[in-house]
Each structure stands twice: as C-alpha cells, then as structure tokens.
Amino acid sequence: MSKLIFPLLYLLSVTAAAQPDKPRPNLIFIMVDDLGYGDLGSYGQDVIPTPFLDQMAREGMRFTQAYAGAPVCAPSRSVLMTGQHSGHTLIRGNFSAVEVPELPNPRRIPLRPEDTTVAEVLQQAGYVTGMFGKWGLGEAATTGEPNRQGFDEWVGFLNQRRAHSHYPEFLWENQDTLKLSGNADKQRQQHTHPLFTEYALDFINRHHDTTFFLYLPYCLPHSEIAATPPYADLYKDKDWTDKQKHFAGMISMIDSDVGRLLNLLKAHGIAENTLVFFCSDNGAANRYDGLFDSSGPLRGRKRDMYEGGIRTPMIAWMPGSVPAGAVSDYPWYFPDVLPTLAAVAGTEAPKNIDGMNIAPALFGEDLPLTDRFMYWEFHEKGFDQAVRWKNWKAVRQGLNGQLELYNLAEDPAETKDVSRKNKKVVKTIESYLAEARSLSIYWPAGQGAARD
Numbered sequence: 001m002s003k004l005i006f007p008l009l010y011l012l013s014v015t016a017a018a019q020p021d022k023p024r025p026n027l028i029f030i031m032v033d034d035l036g037y038g039d040l041g042s043y044g045q046d047v048i049p050t051p052f053l054d055q056m057a058r059e060g061m062r063f064t065q066a067y068a069g070a071p072v073c074a075p076s077r078s079v080l081m082t083g084q085h086s087g088h089t090l091i092r093g094n095f096s097a098v099e100v101p102e103l104p105n106p107r108r109i110p111l112r113p114e115d116t117t118v119a120e121v122l123q124q125a126g127y128v129t130g131m132f133g134k135w136g137l138g139e140a141a142t143t144g145e146p147n148r149q150g151f152d153e154w155v156g157f158l159n160q161r162r163a164h165s166h167y168p169e170f171l172w173e174n175q176d177t178l179k180l181s182g183n184a185d186k187q188r189q190q191h192t193h194p195l196f197t198e199y200a201l202d203f204i205n206r207h208h209d210t211t212f213f214l215y216l217p218y219c220l221p222h223s224e225i226a227a228t229p230p231y232a233d234l235y236k237d238k239d240w241t242d243k244q245k246h247f248a249g250m251i252s253m254i255d256s257d258v259g260r261l262l263n264l265l266k267a268h269g270i271a272e273n274t275l276v277f278f279c280s281d282n283g284a285a286n287r288y289d290g291l292f293d294s295s296g297p298l299r300g301r302k303r304d305m306y307e308g309g310i311r312t313p314m315i316a317w318m319p320g321s322v323p324a325g326a327v328s329d330y331p332w333y334f335p336d337v338l339p340t341l342a343a344v345a346g347t348e349a350p351k352n353i354d355g356m357n358i359a360p361a362l363f364g365e366d367l368p369l370t371d372r373f374m375y376w377e378f379h380e381k382g383f384d385q386a387v388r389w390k391n392w393k394a395v396r397q398g399l400n401g402q403l404e405l406y407n408l409a410e411d412p413a414e415t416k417d418v419s420r421k422n423k424k425v426v427k428t429i430e431s432y433l434a435e436a437r438s439l440s441i442y443w444p445a446g447q448g449a450a451r452d
Contacts, residue, residue, distance in 0.1 A: 025318065027122065027341055028214045028261070031080070032254055033073070033134065033163075033222035035313065038296025039251060042087025043313045045290055049247045052259030053315065057276060060317030061326040062361065065408075067388070068282045069334035070379055071302055071309035073452070074136045075158050076216070076281045076334065081117040081137065081149070083338030083353030085375045087437030091117055091137060093379040094160060094452030096442035103142065107449075108145025108159065109442050111137050116350045118338040119150030122213040125347035128152055130207075132199040134218035136160040139174065147174055155199050155220070156192075161452055164192050164223040187429065191228050193220050193250075197257040201264055208268040215343075218260075221250035228253065230383040244291060262317070274360070275318040275344060277337075283309040299414045303378070303393045305386035306414050310376055316362050323364045330367055331388060332358045333374050373429075374434050379449040387429050387436070392422075394429045399446035403430060 041050045042057035062402040069079025076111045078091035119129045131154040139146015146154040155173045157163035167188040182189030227249025235245040265271040283302045284294035299442040300306030335355030345356040361367045374388040387394040391409040405419035
C-alpha cells in the first residue's frame with residue numbers, strides 16, 4: 001500500500017463519527033506490568049524468544065522513544081487514563097503521603113467523578129468498553145471503581161498490592177467478587193493471567209460485530225515471579241535460577257496470548273479495522289544484567305527517573321493502516337494516548353489534558369519534533385522530577401537537587417551530565433519546572449509517600 005494512502009485512512013477514521021457508514025476502528029490497549037525496554041526480541045532481547053510480539057512489530061510499527069506515565073504502577077495508569085501528566089493527574093503515587101481516613105484504604109486515593117478517563121470518552125462516543133487485569137485507581141465502593149469510570153464490564157484487581165499474587169482467592173467482576181475456588185485455602189490452581197486472556201477473547205467474540213475498546217492491563221511479569229508450569233518448563237533445561245526460569249516463562253505467556261488475540265481478530269475479519277497497542281506500565285523491576293538485560297542499553301529501572309525507569313517498548317498494529325515493519329523514533333508518552341484514541345474514534349478529547357494527538361505518526365506521517373515539555377514526578381524517594389524537551393533529558397533527585405542534563409541524541413544511556421556546558425538549556429527547563437505541576441494535598445512536593 002502506498003504511503004500516500006495512510007493520511008487518507010487517518011482522515012477517514014477521525015471523521016467516522018460524522019459518517020455512520022464508515023466503520024470506526026476498534027481499539028485495544030495491552031499494557032503489561034514491569035516489562036523492561038529490552039525484554040522483547042524486537043527491542044534486542046536474544047535469550048527469551050518472543051515470536052508473536054516480534055511478528056506484531058514486523059506487521060506494525062515499533063516506537064523506540066515512547067514513555068510510560070511514571071516509573072511505578074498507579075500514577076502511570078492514572079496518567080494513561082486521564083491524559084494528564086503526573087504533576088496534574090490526581091493519583092501521583094501508589095500510596096498518598098497524606099491519609100484519608102474515610103476511604104476503605106486511607107492512602108489509596110481513587111479517581112473522582114470529575115476525572116474523565118479515556119474509557120469514558122470512548123463510551124460516550126458509542127464504544128463498548130471492557131477491561132481485564134489490574135486497575136489500581138480506586139477501591140471497591142469508591143468513585144474510582146472501573147464501572148464508574150467508563151467501563152461497561154471488567155474483571156480483575158482493584159488493589160495493586162493484591163495483584164502481587166497471581167493466585168488470589170477472589171477477583172472483582174464489575175462490582176461483585178469473583179471467587180476463584182482453585183485458590184481457596186491457599187491452593188494455587190488458578191493463575192489469573194490465563195483467566196484475563198479468556199475474558200478478553202470472550203469480549204472480542206461477543207463484540208466483534210460492533211465497535212469496542214478493550215483495555216488489557218496484564219499483571220505479568222510483575223510480582224510474584226510465577227509462570228504456569230507449561231511455560232516455566234520451557235526453560236527447565238537452562239542453567240538458570242528458578243526465578244529466572246519463571247520470569248522467562250512469564251514473558252512467553254504474554255507473547256503467546258498476544259498471538260492468540262491478534263489471530264482472533266484475523267479470524268473474525270476485523271484485524272484491518274482494529275488498532276492494537278502493546279506496551280509496559282514502567283521500566284523493569286529487575287534488570288537481570290548479564291542474562292536478560294531487561295533495561296537494554298538504558299540506565300536505571302522501575303522507580304528511576306532515568307530512561308530505564310520510564311521508557312517503554314511500544315508497538316502499534318493495524319494491518320493496512322499502520323505501516324508494516326516501520327520504526328519510529330518520535331518521542332511521545334502516556335498523556336498522548338487519550339487524545340490519540342479520541343481522534344481515531346472521531347470524538348473530542350477533554351480540554352484539561354497534557355497530551356497531544358500523535359495519530360498521524362501511527363499512520364505513517366512524519367511529525368516534526370515539537371517544543372513541548374514532557375514531565376514526570378515521583379514521590380516514593382521524597383520528590384524526584386524528570387523532563388524531556390526536544391532531545392534533552394533532565395533529572396532532579398530531591399526537592400532541592402541539582403538538575404542533571406543529558407543529550408539523548410548523543411547519549412541515550414545517560415552516562416554524561418552536560419548541564420555545566422548547556423546553562424541556557426538548564427535555565428529553560430528550570431523555568432518550566434517552576435510551573436510544571438499543580439499543588440496536591442495528597443502528594444505535596446518534598447514529602448515522600450510509602451512504597452508499594
């Protein structure tokens with residue numbers, strides 16, 4: 001297909017709402033938990049095979065400079081859902097620094113009714129919305145429940161700490177508990193990952209003839225490191241630790257199930273009308289240096305403001321529209337997901353967001369590097385900040401820490417602080433930081449929050 005057709009397809013998609021005879025694309029966003037930038041074959045992994053995700057990259061577009069919303073779980077998901085960066089979105093940490101006694105969990109702050117999620121935007125545009133996996137943005141009986149934040153149906157974990165186990169005694173199914181009898185009395189017979197996949201496949205089977213948004217926030221390869229026996233056994237002959245074998249098995253579980261999902265779309269004949277994303281919520285929890293090298297060439301890991309903590313593998317797939325085998329170094333991040341999906345769905349995004357529509361990049365157009373600032377903050381260590389501006393990356397550790405500056409075009413591994421040689425750039429970024437965030441009673445600057 002000629003590259004000239006891609007902009008046409010994009011224009012058709014964004015005007016679909018006004019042209020009922022033009023089918024709007026289905027939207028699927030797969031986000032795994034603590035997968036490192038270097039954990040996939042298409043991003044340099046050469047120890048753990050990921051054939052289906054590598055095929056997805058060959059059939060779609062691989063982004064090399066895409067970023068999560070935060071270096072840990074809950075704020076990254078809040079950024080993804082609301083389109084607001086971690087200095088504006090309500091939930092800026094796994095735990096708040098300030099307790100709210102009237103909540104079911106005094107430091108688990110839920111999304112509010114006035115917070116608009118990507119699911120609500122798409123639901124209001126006529127999409128059937130479903131989620132299967134880990135939520136982390138509101139406990140039961142709070143305003144943050146998924147069914148109150150735009151999801152027609154969902155199954156999974158509300159509380160991310162409960163999601164540390166893949167063998168819980170119950171999950172949530174909408175606003176009711178779903179007992180897992182195979183895990184009663186501390187048995188370990190029902191791993192949640194295959195369950196989430198079955199719900200996702202069923203959702204597609206039931207809604208393939210309508211227009212749907214599927215959010216699939218898998219819990220792998222996050223704690224606990226436990227693959228199902230068939231997948232752990234794939235690596236039984238390796239001279240590795242049990243933890244390493246199970247970690248590799250979890251990557252294989254993800255890979256296999258993404259393959260099943262994409263094959264189901266093809267079987268229903270809707271692959272060409274379904275835009276699918278695959279990414280991670282933050283950097284690798286464990287680098288596994290010398291074996292898997294989960295952060296790849298990047299510095300840091302989960303909970304770091306360096307690239308290894310916030311840069312994520314990102315694959316976009318839509319046969320016939322997203323150019324096959326393309327690689328893009330266009331920088332974008334989770335706040336951009338909401339306005340991008342809204343544009344593809346032919347609807348409006350909220351005004352009070354920090355993201356921008358990057359849909360043209362998905363469909364083969366060259367987007368110029370903008371002057372915008374991309375922003376992150378992190379509270380578990382006290383108060384850390386990071387900024388990307390053009391090819392400059394700044395990191396500040398601590399409320400009054402010195403600003404570190406890196407030129408990502410020349411030094412993507414952030415090995416050389418060039419702040420002393422680029423004082424004008426430092427001054428520009430410091431001026432931005434002075435206004436980058438809104439005040440938060442739950443996450444005040446300089447007051448550390450508990451680690452989850």
